[in-house]
Amino acid sequence: MKHRHLVVDLGNTRQKMGVFEDDHLIYTDQRLVQNLDLKVWEEWRREWDPHRIALSATIQLTDAQHEWINQNKVVQANNDVNYPFNVQYHTPETLGQDRLAAVSAVYALYKKKNVLVIDCGTCITYDFLTGDGDYLGGNIAPGLRMRLRSMHEYTNRLPLVEFPDEFPWIGQSTEQALQTGGVGMAILESKGFIFYLKENYGHLTTVLTGGDAGFIKKYLTDECDVHPDLILYGLNEILKNNEI
Ligand SMILES: Nc1ncnc2c1ncn2[C@@H]1O[C@H](COP(=O)(O)OP(=O)(O)O)[C@@H](O)[C@H]1O
Ligand SMILES: CC(C)(COP(=O)(O)O)[C@@H](O)C(=O)NCCC(=O)O
Ligand SMILES: [K+]
Incomplete structure (x- = not known):
């Protein structure tokens, strides 16, 4: 059976989502952040039925969104999760989640290079x-x-x-x-x-x-x-x- 992941990147302007099946990005979508609504996450979850979900958010989340994150066991790209590289930022607790996700990507894609x-x-x-x-x-x-x-x-x-x-x-x-x-x-x-x-x-x-x-x-x-x-x-x- 294929392993399916749903990932959501909530930026200050646009919300981007992707569906990975066994490491292949098979679908992407995006919405302007102005039209933010929990219904969108729920639609994506229902449509794609992912095994697991990851989120990076650079904007303040609502209580309803926090609840959804807990209910769905979403992994958030914050300072509480593990990274295979050494984070030398002095305030990792205030570091942007999109930035941690970006570094996670280049660590995997460009092994042993300065990036x-x-x-x-x-x-x-x-x-x-x-x-x-x-x-x-x-x-x-x-x-x-x-x-x-x-x-x-x-x-x-x-x-x-x-x-x-x-x-x-x-x-x-x-x-x-x-x-x-x-x-x-x-x-x-x-x-x-x-x-x-x-x-x-x-x-x-x-x-x-x-x-x-x-x-x-x-x-x-x-x-x-x-x-x-x-x-x-x-x-x-x-x-x-x-x-x-
Ligand atoms: N239709 C659009 N609406 C808003 N910004 C746009 C649009 N098209 C291109 N941009 C550019 O994209 C930038 C936002 O990029 P994006 O990667 O979506 O940001 P974020 O990750 O902060 O949400 C804006 O600063 C703007 O220059
Ligand atoms: C700097 C950012 C606003 C960039 O977010 P974006 O422009 O992609 O929406 C975001 O990474 C953020 O809120 N950072 C927190 C501060 C820090 O990274 O130290
Ligand atoms: K940015």
Whole structure:
């Protein structure tokens, strides 16, 4: 009989789900977080009848959701479960569950390599795992849409500009300056961090995930892998490493 796992990644913008059958991702779905409802989890559970369920959540859960998690023996990607790498973050109890799932995925996929995960979601998170299995930590930076929106919201006169399909490196209008400042300069931040890690740790594999990964990849000259379902794979790994 096939072993089926349901995994759910609840981010600040979107909720992503995946179904694994014997380690193969056979189905994915996503919903905007605004339409969050326990009914969605219940539908997924009924439809897929999983043996086990894993969850990462970066938003506050409701009492009803907590109850559902307990009833269904859901494994959550928090500090209470086992990881095959050394978590060297000084506050693992406040570490994002999506980040632990991301590191779980690259630990399994890129054995013995130094890996930087850049999760380009609501926030951009940078997480660094060494080839010796030490997760040293990383950084949290504003996401692309957040950067565009905050310049409008924190100033008196700057407009809210559209997310650009393309941008010039040297902005020549207010709109372009904001668009390039918002998204282009964030890309240089990624390039700068990749450069820093290469200088200090030698070899580096960079893996991009999250809603804006494809966009950022287009402008990164450094070689990197885009893995849209990385967090889902990480949650499946966490299920394999933790009996409940
Ligand atoms: N339709 C959309 N609605 C909201 N964000 C979108 C949409 N399409 C792309 N994005 C981008 O995806 C990012 C969110 O990525 P995602 O990986 O879903 O984030 P999270 O894991 O935080 O929920 C947003 O910051 C935005 O730039
Ligand atoms: C930084 C995050 C908001 C990123 O979440 P996302 O943008 O993917 O929704 C999330 O990982 C989080 O809430 N972290 C807690 C703080 C920490 O990781 O130290
Ligand atoms: K993120």
